[in-house]
Amino acid sequence: xxxxxxxxxxxxxxxxxxxxxxxxxxxxxxxxxxxxxxxxxxxxxxxxxxxxxxxxxxxxxxxxxxxxxxxxxxxxxxxxxxxxxxxxxxxxxxxxxxxxxxxxxxxxxxxxxxxxxxxxxxxxxxxxxxxxxxxxxxxxxxxxxxxxxxxxxxxxxxxxxxxxxxxxxxxxxxxxxxxxxxxxxxxxxxxxxxxxxxxxxxxxxxxxxxxxxxxxxxxxxxxxxxxxxxxxxxxxxxxxxxxxxxxxxxxxxxxxxxxxxxxxxxxxxxxxxxxxxxxxxxxxxxxxxxxxxxxxxxxxxxxxxxxxxxxxxxxxxxxxxxxxxxxxxxxxxxxxxxxxxxxxxxxxxxxxxxxxxxxxxxxxxxxxxxxxxxxxxxxxxxxxxxxxxxxxxxxxxxxxxxxxxxxxxxxxxxxxxxxxxxxxxxxxxxxxxxxxxxxxxxxxxxxxxxxxxxxxxxxxxxxxxxxxxxxxxxxxxxxxxxxxxxxxxxxxxxxxxxxxxxxxxxxxxxxxxxx
Ligand SMILES: NC(=O)C1=CN([C@@H]2O[C@H](COP(=O)(O)OP(=O)(O)OC[C@H]3O[C@@H](n4cnc5c(N)ncnc54)[C@H](OP(=O)(O)O)[C@@H]3O)[C@@H](O)[C@H]2O)[C@@H](O)CC1
Ligand SMILES: [K+]
Numbered sequence: 001x002x003x004x005x006x007x008x009x010x011x012x013x014x015x016x017x018x019x020x021x022x023x024x025x026x027x028x029x030x031x032x033x034x035x036x037x038x039x040x041x042x043x044x045x046x047x048x049x050x051x052x053x054x055x056x057x058x059x060x061x062x063x064x065x066x067x068x069x070x071x072x073x074x075x076x077x078x079x080x081x082x083x084x085x086x087x088x089x090x091x092x093x094x095x096x097x098x099x100x101x102x103x104x105x106x107x108x109x110x111x112x113x114x115x116x117x118x119x120x121x122x123x124x125x126x127x128x129x130x131x132x133x134x135x136x137x138x139x140x141x142x143x144x145x146x147x148x149x150x151x152x153x154x155x156x157x158x159x160x161x162x163x164x165x166x167x168x169x170x171x172x173x174x175x176x177x178x179x180x181x182x183x184x185x186x187x188x189x190x191x192x193x194x195x196x197x198x199x200x201x202x203x204x205x206x207x208x209x210x211x212x213x214x215x216x217x218x219x220x221x222x223x224x225x226x227x228x229x230x231x232x233x234x235x236x237x238x239x240x241x242x243x244x245x246x247x248x249x250x251x252x253x254x255x256x257x258x259x260x261x262x263x264x265x266x267x268x269x270x271x272x273x274x275x276x277x278x279x280x281x282x283x284x285x286x287x288x289x290x291x292x293x294x295x296x297x298x299x300x301x302x303x304x305x306x307x308x309x310x311x312x313x314x315x316x317x318x319x320x321x322x323x324x325x326x327x328x329x330x331x332x333x334x335x336x337x338x339x340x341x342x343x344x345x346x347x348x349x350x351x352x353x354x355x356x357x358x359x360x361x362x363x364x365x366x367x368x369x370x371x372x373x374x375x376x377x378x379x380x381x382x383x384x385x386x387x388x389x390x391x392x393x394x395x396x397x398x399x400x401x402x403x404x405x406x407x408x409x410x411x412x413x414x415x416x417x418x419x420x421x422x423x424x425x426x427x428x429x430x431x432x433x434x435x436x437x438x439x440x441x442x443x444x445x446x447x448x449x450x451x452x453x454x455x456x457x458x459x460x461x462x463x464x465x466x467x468x469x470x471x472x473x474x475x476x477x478x479x480x481x482x483x484x485x486x487x488x489x490x491x492x493x494x495x496x497x498x499x500x501x502x503x504x505x506x507x508x509x510x511x512x513x514x515x
Pocket of ligand 1: 129130135
């Protein structure tokens, strides 16, 4: 699914009205009516007071359309206009009049804190104050209104975007944004929903299709692609009946040091579980018994050193190398990486301490093999590209890094984002339980396994990230978020493949009836 900018959506709005002979007013009616249908399906006529807070732009107009339909269907509705300026939009004004026509009185105008209404915890709040037309931070009593609504226990439903949030720019003022319980967003999700600084304002959202011109949407290069099951499924390459282990590639895992052998174990295990034909682990001597005992399927080659990796030699020819998990940043290890990068041709996944080594040594940075996949967590990323002002600045810095070093970089987090030059792929699987030691080691082994199987580096990263999150979701369903451990995630990669490929369940008739 595509993630568009506010500007692109405004353009889509314009193209749709021109090309399909439909007015902006009709489009607003369509949008507001769909929000009404959503709410009506859930409320089923319940006499719970609905408080609709409208701004004076088109987001407010959507709120007015919703209010009119709710009133016509006998709901208990209170409409308030946050009257922060006289520059009301045309479509807002028409719908303002339409409400008056049916209620015979004007909605309540708010001009200061004194107008804030009392709201019961069981009531519903509709947030239609600002949409994607927000162009500065809310101030004065409007900011206070947002804070007042956030203090209420009532359910907050935001129309299009939580008011105060920009669709694709840094948050204007963190204390002036609606904390939505749920957001119904028009046509496409907004980038702000997936970034660490702003994602908490819109933790749950649904997309309302308002029929913007499909051709325009299809031909427009989006800000990002959202990867959910539907997309991930298309990446899967089916195994052939007449195949053997050589067809699925050989992964070399270069990892571990004294006290951190688990990193190499997890990564090697995940490489097998994700489908590699063969896995060899290159480890310090101290890890020999550990890896051979933990994973009899893995072939082990040891370094000359007991506690660290000093030179990766005598290795077989492999298709993919996952390097860095638990290797430390000793100078000898940095030199080992220099030699490996310059002398061994393969598809690389560069993780953890290998990233720290690169951040420490400029010469090593220059040796990053083209098309490598780098998988830093936030701390490692900061060491690699420097600190950032906000999430958008971070994305720009990472894009620049991938251009300069011709690589793919995965920004790990709640919604991991794969970056390659100007392309962004936002992952939707995974859960907070996966923020646990070794989770990244599993992922690097999975990416390497896909590379070894012939997936191209960008696809391997996007697909492995989705599968990894899906495996974590399967573990958490029977275990809780708290109990998720990286080893469990590796053990459930197989179930993730099965879940990915199983047909979507048809909606049961009785489920339909309950809606
Ligand atoms: N795209 C689509 O296809 C469709 C979009 N639709 C809907 O339209 C919404 C976008 O509507 P919109 O452009 O009228 O902007 P919106 O967010 O309502 O408010 C802008 C107003 O607020 C003002 N203002 C801004 N910041 C401010 C601040 N901090 N403090 C105070 N004032 C501030 C600004 O005024 P000004 O900057 O001129 O002072 C302007 O008057 C969109 O989110 C969706 O809900 C649907 O109806 C159908 C199809
Ligand atoms: K809103």
